[in-house]
Amino acid sequence: MPRTPAIQPTPAIQPIPMRQLYPVQVDQDLTNAGPVAAAKAFGGAIAAYAKTLEPRARAEFLMRLDTLLYWLHGESAIAANDGLHPKHRVMNYHDYFVNALSSNDTVIDLGCGVGALAASIASRTGAAVVGMDLSPTNLDKARLRAGKDGLDSRLSYILGDITTTRAPGIFSAIILSNVLEHLTDRVALLKLWREWYNPSTFLIRVPALDRDWRVPWKQELGVEWRLDETHETEYSRSQLLAELADAGLVAQDLIANWGEYWLRATPV
Secondary structure, three states, X not given: OOOOOOOOOXXXXXXXXXXXXXXXXXOHHHHOOOHHHHHHHHHHHHHHHHOOOOHHHHHHHHHHHHHHHXXXXXXXXXXXXXXXXXXXXXXXXXXXXXXXXXXXXEXXXXXXXXXXXXXXXXXXXXXXXXXXXXXXXXXXXXXXXXXHOOOOOOEEEEEOOOOOOOOOOOOOXXXXXXXXXXXXXXXXXXXXXXXXXXXXXXXXXEEEOOOOOHHXXXXXXXXXXXXXXXXXXXXXXXXXXXXXXXXXXXXXXXXXXXXXXXXXXXXX
């Protein structure tokens, strides 16, 4: 299948690699102050600096800082939650997928990551589930989880690129949980997966572009606005429905929740 080059962000919104951040020496008293006092001290310094800037520059500075802090939030949340992002628990999004499936389903979770959702589906529905991911590290964690949960008989994993590697068999349901936004050629891939796996249902979760007022404001300022620098897109409702229609799919039960769109899509 022909592939178009990945979309690259414009120079104005290039993310700042952590290794390129300015080195900072932190006073030992502040290091020992604890998170509450340290947050107040850093917040005061940020506010004092921001007030020295003219309004447009102040807005850009604070929005760039907002993006960087969001990425740091994710890293720290995973580290503080035993390696699994707490959004799995806080957002309860596993329930949406689990409630749409039954023990009669055969499921493939494309881009399954560390397998948390696949394990929930297998354990709570009794469905046979296959997960595929490009990362050996992710799959090592996924297989360890499956073994601990006693799911080896109905949960398996395949190492592969979901855009080029076809899993054996056909599946009644395809899971795409925070996956589509990372890909180019999304319409072509949806068509390809339909051809490969002959599903009756796609269960999809993607980030919503209209999740917060800061998203369009950052775009106006030329500031990185994406939730993840590897995202090729983040979805408006109209864009999502249009891509599905172009792929021969129709959205069912589309809801906006937690700044995301969750939906079931079926072939026309």
